[in-house]
Amino acid sequence: MSDKFDDGALDEMGLRARAAGYRDGLLELFAAGVLGSLAVSWLVGPGSAGILAAMWVLYGWKLVDRIRERIIYPRIGYYKERADDSKDSTRGMLAFIAGSFALMALVVIVTGGATDAAEWRRAAPLVSGVTIAAGFRYAAVRSKMARHNAIAAWSAVSGGLAWWVGTGESYSYVGWHLLGVAIPLAIVGAWTLTNFLQHHPVADGE
Amino acid sequence: MSDPLPRIEPDRLVHEPARLAILVILSAVEEADFLFLLEQTGMTKGNLSSHTARLEAARYIEIEKTIVGKTTRTVYRLTDAGAHALALYRDHMTGVLELLTSRAGSPSNPPTER
Numbered sequence: 150m151s152d153k154f155d156d157g158a159l160d161e162m163g164l165r166a167r168a169a170g171y172r173d174g175l176l177e178l179f180a181a182g183v184l185g186s187l188a189v190s191w192l193v194g195p196g197s198a199g200i201l202a203a204m205w206v207l208y209g210w211k212l213v214d215r216i217r218e219r220i221i222y223p224r225i226g227y228y229k230e231r232a233d234d235s236k237d238s239t240r241g242m243l244a245f246i247a248g249s250f251a252l253m254a255l256v257v258i259v260t261g262g263a264t265d266a267a268e269w270r271r272a273a274p275l276v277s278g279v280t281i282a283a284g285f286r287y288a289a290v291r292s293k294m295a296r297h298n299a300i301a302a303w304s305a306v307s308g309g310l311a312w313w314v315g316t317g318e319s320y321s322y323v324g325w326h327l328l329g330v331a332i333p334l335a336i337v338g339a340w341t342l343t344n345f346l347q348h349h350p351v352a353d354g355e
Numbered sequence: 356m357s358d359p360l361p362r363i364e365p366d367r368l369v370h371e372p373a374r375l376a377i378l379v380i381l382s383a384v385e386e387a388d389f390l391f392l393l394e395q396t397g398m399t400k401g402n403l404s405s406h407t408a409r410l411e412a413a414r415y416i417e418i419e420k421t422i423v424g425k426t427t428r429t430v431y432r433l434t435d436a437g438a439h440a441l442a443l444y445r446d447h448m449t450g451v452l453e454l455l456t457s458r459a460g461s462p463s464n465p466p467t468e469r
């Protein structure tokens with residue numbers, strides 16, 4: 150610890166503490182679970198897969214909390230993230246989601262298929278692509294971690310690819326897109342968690 | 356010759372680097388336990404305990420002991436007074452640094468060659 154006052158270093162210290170919740174890879178694993186179960190329910194159809202997706206969305210984070218309590222906090226300590234109640238974040242997320250729908254409409258209109266339902270279905274992965282990208286871009290702003298920006302970029306690009314190769318016969322390409330994001334997320338999350346556990350042994354008590 | 360520098364009297368409690376680090380970390384999270392502060396600051400347990408005790412005595416932080424499973428968890432939170440003291444200190448020090456920088460660059464105080 151330096152004796153000299155350095156406002157930038159203090160900001161860095163605060164940022165490191167704030168980003169602690171992103172170091173273990175559980176966010177990626179949770180997101181992979183949500184997107185993966187949504188993809189399966191999208192591809193297989195609602196029913197049991199839909200229930201699985203709903204359960205994961207509703208209770209997945211509680212599971213993450215339990216895992217943190219059992220294996221993360223004994224290693225790096227307990228912390229509770231400060232809630233982000235800034236209106237800018239909410240506005241930014243809403244703008245991103247509205248923008249994703251606007252992008253879909255623009256693409257459909259520019260390609261001359263505004264009256265063709267198949268063209269709207271074909272462009273649907275653009276919405277999922279940009280919306281997931283918005284979520285991970287937000288995570289990147291908070292965590293300052295490059296991997297979150299990379300996931301955001303991959304989501305947007307893969308959404309574009311799904312639109313490009315899609316036929317519009319059904320919404321299945323949304324499911325394939327979600328799966329295409331969920332699988333790398335699961336790999337990144339598992340790799341990050343393994344690394345984290347290797348480098349952070351359980352600490353002595355207080 | 357330029358005017359003498361104003362007398363600088365930062366909050367001594369916050370000015371100490373270890374306590375400043377604790378306050379900055381607690382300002383970034385809602386709450387954190389002893390182990391988290393230990394990991395983030397790199398202090399020894401004894402050092403951390405004594406600094407948090409001083410901050411608690413000044414009511415800059417509050418401490419709560421809870422039982423989780425079979426272990427005790429000591430949770431620390433920044434109080435409004437602590438947040439105010441930290442903000443004031445940072446403003447104060449930033450102002451002092453700006454003043455020093457502007458003086459170093461003024462014609463009456465040309466930078467010296469080393």
